[in-house]
Amino acid sequence: MADVLDDKRAATRFRILAEIADRQPAVSQGEIADAVGVTSQAVSEYTRGLVADGLVEKEGRSRYSVTKEGVDWLLQSATDVRRFADHVTDDILGNVGEDAAIATTEIAEGETVTLSLEDGLLHATPGDAGPATGIATTDAESGNEVGVTEFEGIIDLEPGRVTVYQIPPVRSGGSRAVDSNALAEACENSPVLAVTGVEAVVALRSAGVEPDTTFAAGEVAAEAAERGEDVVIVATSDSVGRVTDALRDAGVAYEVANVS
Template sequence: MVDVLADKRTATRFRILVEIADRQPAVSQGEVANAVGVTSQAVSEYIRELVEDGLVTKEGRSRYRVTKEGVDWLLRTSADVRRYADRVSEDVLGAVQEDAAIALGAVESGDTVTLSMRGGLLHAAPGDDGPATGVATTDADEGEEVGVTGFEGIIDLDPGEVTVYQIPSVRSGGSDAVDADRLRDAVADADLVLAAGVEAVVALRQADTEPDTAFAAGEVAAEAASRGQRVVVVAVADAIGRVTDPLRDGTANYRVTDLT
């Protein structure tokens, strides 16, 4: 369990810091107490500790601001909570849902199947040999989709990763400023190659690579990485924010590097 959910005090500390960030700089301790469900005296004590720990700064009577360190802690903790919620949703609650998988052999309704993730897609093989299993709810031949429920275990899935290569806009040299050989090597082992911006599409084509898509690159990369895919995004400098925002909101490991 993530630290913020490990004990009530840490969870309350997190919630109070969120309320301060939402209301700053004029922070009513009474309003925070009502929102969190504790006494005003307790809020005062928590705020004192947050100030001592450098997560909040006091600017005057009832005036507080979350510090850079406080923002960083909130971001890290929020990411931990999000990952925990995703695990509950996908690994725990998913066990009572029905999903579709690609059959790796003939399957009949009621059969136990072994589940695996291949190419970012769920697959089901006859039998119960794997660490993750389910029960088929439909009949299917090999290559067809099969309904699966009763999920047990955890699918063996290496975490995906995203590498975002930044290239200049056309007014700053565009694709002509990109080393085509270096770009060709960069995408060689990728499961998915995406482009954000016309300059990125042209640069990839000059490296003998056609992007899998040139639309919603950030969202596609985040989804693919969550399914264990290695993703390369080539993005014009002006589009970097639109690519990294969905990655930051998701659980993918990503890095941004310059390709010029």
Template sequence: MIDVLDNKRAATRFRILVEIAERQPAVSQGEIADAVGVTSQAVSEYIRDLVEDGFVEKEGRSRYRVTNEGVDWLFSAATDVRRFADHVTEDVLGSVQEDAAVAVEDIAEGETVTLFMDEGLLRARPGEDGATGVATTDAAASKVVGVTGFEGVIELQPGEVDIIQVPPVRSDETPDNERIRDATGSADLVTAAGVEAVGVLRELEIESRTHFAAGEVAADAASRGLDVVVVATTDAVGRVTDALRDSEISYAVR
């Protein structure tokens, strides 16, 4: 394994070879020196070593090209860098990252807690069952608690999104009020897209959480396990479905 993070010389060699690969065949040693943060003389020495090792071939004055062997070495070195970055982001930072959750029972700082999603919010309770973390603050029930040291996976079933169309104001059609009542009655969240949709919900005395960015709100809520109904004017349906597709959320238009 090639560990380019083992020492400064290996790291500099890696960066200079990357710069050559990016700029070839016309290579300015001065530009590489500025990019890497070393002197032009140092770049010249590194390039000479790379040529001797068969990683770079010289084609003329200030013209260099990375060889197949050099490409293979770069791939191996880049793989090591990526593995190290994954270790830092997933194993190191992932365990020290602090997040907030709603305490469902009294929690003491330093206590191991079980984490789960409910009503679209991260919740915590004392215990070790499934996904866990460590409380970084004291918190009474229903208050916010800091959590770090995450382990395990929080089980979460994505919610469903139903889009109920209502006709635009210029249409002679009438909204299907019965369908709207049935669909919204069991939904965790109702949003509206379009003035006509807002008007229909107000007439039916159905609360809409928002009539701004209805598709984006529905996508975020569904990703947190909530079932959402979007009542949308026919003209606005496309904007809603675009937002859901961008977030890879499944939906049905009725």
């Protein structure tokens, strides 16, 4: 289970930090108390603890701001909560539904299958080796889709890593300021490569690299990472904010780097 759901104190700490982030820099402890459902004294105690742990910085009377460490903790905790929610909806509540998977070999209706994620897609293999299994609802040849229901267990999935490489805007040199060999190496063997911004597109072309998509880079990366795929995004600096906003909204961890 996600750490912030392990006990009431951890959950309250998470909610109060999120409220501070939403209201900063002018923070009313009374308003936070009403929003979270605790007393103002409790908010004060939690806030002191957050300050002591370096997650919040006090800037004056009733003025607080969440530190970089606090943002990182919130992001990681939110990702854990999202992952747990996905487990509930997909792995638990999904037991009453039906989904499609790619058959790795011939499968007969009614057969028990082991489920796995490969290249971000659900695959089914005859047998109950697990740790996630289901029952085939259709016949299927190898490589075709097969209906699966009565899901049990959890698919072992490590979220993918997202790396965003910044390309300078044209006014700062654009693609000409980029080391094409370094860019090609950074993109090499990435399962998913997205690009956004004219300068970034030209930089990839100069490096002899073909992207998987030039549209909705942040959204594509977020979905791929949630399915366990590593993603590289090459983005013009002016576009990086839109990309990282989409990643944060999806609760996906990422890092931003330069190639020059």
